[in-house]
Amino acid sequence: MRAEPFRDPKGVAKYRHEVLAVVFRVLADTPSLQVLAWQRHHEPFAGQWALPSGPVEVSETMRDAMERHLADKLDLVAVRHSEQLATLSAPLRDPAERTIATAYLGLVAEATEVVKGGAHWFDVSTLPQMAFDHDEVVRLGAHRLRGKISYSNIAFALAPDEFTLAHLREIYMGVLYHDVDVTNLGRVLTRRHQIEPTGHRTAPGQKGGRPARTYRFVEHSLHITDPFAVLRGDQKR
Numbered sequence: 001m002r003a004e005p006f007r008d009p010k011g012v013a014k015y016r017h018e019v020l021a022v023v024f025r026v027l028a029d030t031p032s033l034q035v036l037a038w039q040r041h042h043e044p045f046a047g048q049w050a051l052p053s054g055p056v057e058v059s060e061t062m063r064d065a066m067e068r069h070l071a072d073k074l075d076l077v078a079v080r081h082s083e084q085l086a087t088l089s090a091p092l093r094d095p096a097e098r099t100i101a102t103a104y105l106g107l108v109a110e111a112t113e114v115v116k117g118g119a120h121w122f123d124v125s126t127l128p129q130m131a132f133d134h135d136e137v138v139r140l141g142a143h144r145l146r147g148k149i150s151y152s153n154i155a156f157a158l159a160p161d162e163f164t165l166a167h168l169r170e171i172y173m174g175v176l177y178h179d180v181d182v183t184n185l186g187r188v189l190t191r192r193h194q195i196e197p198t199g200h201r202t203a204p205g206q207k208g209g210r211p212a213r214t215y216r217f218v219e220h221s222l223h224i225t226d227p228f229a230v231l232r233g234d235q236k237r
Helices: 062-074 134-151 165-176 182-191
Strands: 016-027 032-039 053-055 081-088 099-107 119-123 195-201 213-217
Touching (some): 016 062, 032 165, 053 062, 062 081, 099 134, 165 213
Antiparallel strands (some): 016 053
16 A cells, blocks of 8 residues: 655645665676666565665765665765766655655776675666666666766776776777777877876786786866767767
């Protein structure tokens, strides 16, 4: 049975407010964009996968609530960038009670693993059946990230601290779902002052060849570097 909302003495309804975390990483060797989810063990939607979520306490901000739930439930504290994504307010989105949700986009480095709470990483292109409206929220998050990676330095949150241009290219391909020319990528990001050489090179490989130069992101906070840029590819993956 659906619970009726609590009302104050003036008749104003008081709703449950929760936060959702759409946490992405990119596996460069695939390459693929992956989202973090966990399996629900109770109704509604028992057995289905859901985004990490939980209620907002009266003494905290929504961002504080998101960070608390990720830390307490999944032991995840390595989110390198987060931003508010969307507010979900469809009256029937939660069959148990009227619930308004604010979703946050969170990005972590590709090596990030989560073993607590039965969490699992899923490729965004092959999501399992998800509870509530969480599949829609994942699509919104992926769309936001694909847009921002073209005109900002947001890839800093997905990349390792030191990387080759070939490795960074794979991260961009995982997000954009099309091929990216590595030479052009390096030229564009250098011109925008997003990346800089570290002065290091990779170790020689078994097949020989010249060790690759490594780079790092100049800034580790979000900056809009070219608001009209779109990184395009000629070949869809």
